[in-house]
Amino acid sequence: MVKLRLARMGNRKRPFYRVVAAEEANRRDGRFIEILGTYDPLRQPAVVEIQSEAVLKWLSQGAQPTDTVRRILSQSGVWAHWQASKAGGAELSEMTGRVSGTLQSGRSDRPSKKTVAKIAEETAKQAEEAAAAATAAEEASKAAAEAATEEAPADETAS
Numbered sequence: 001m002v003k004l005r006l007a008r009m010g011n012r013k014r015p016f017y018r019v020v021a022a023e024e025a026n027r028r029d030g031r032f033i034e035i036l037g038t039y040d041p042l043r044q045p046a047v048v049e050i051q052s053e054a055v056l057k058w059l060s061q062g063a064q065p066t067d068t069v070r071r072i073l074s075q076s077g078v079w080a081h082w083q084a085s086k087a088g089g090a091e092l093s094e095m096t097g098r099v100s101g102t103l104q105s106g107r108s109d110r111p112s113k114k115t116v117a118k119i120a121e122e123t124a125k126q127a128e129e130a131a132a133a134a135t136a137a138e139e140a141s142k143a144a145a146e147a148a149t150e151e152a153p154a155d156e157t158a159s
Helices: 052-060 067-076 078-087 113-158
Strands: 002-011 014-023 034-040 046-051 098-103
Touching: 002 052, 002 067, 014 052, 034 052, 046 052, 046 067, 052 078, 067 078
Parallel strands: none
Antiparallel strands: 002 014, 014 034, 034 046, 046 098
16 A cells, blocks of 8 residues: 655655655665655644645555655645545646645744743742732731721710
8 A cells, every 4th residue: 555654765864855755565764666755844833735636546546645644735725725626616626736834833932841840930939929918907907996996986986
């Protein structure tokens, strides 16, 4: 079975991928049938270049994309065109040439564990200070109420 998948290129810790059509039995970076495009995840946003005609040809011949390649194809618009052509709403030959684009990450930046711990510590500290201020204000109001009740009878007797 032919798979559309990524083949890793580039140096150590500097990945660059080719989108290839390869036999399922072959190794990830081993023998492939055809190069269908490229994917560079290190650029911000990630850059994708797909040869749409070749991808649609392989899909029509029964090639199965991996999950990652399917996501890349859907974000570049080739997968939607393939689905429409399967449903009879579009012709395969309508999408020609090379599709270039960028991929936006679906996830937002997450803070590190250290930052999360620091924020939690600061909020706990602020909560303690707010509770201490509330108890101090409550004690002050009680003291003021007691002082007012002691002064009130003394004022009535003086009149």
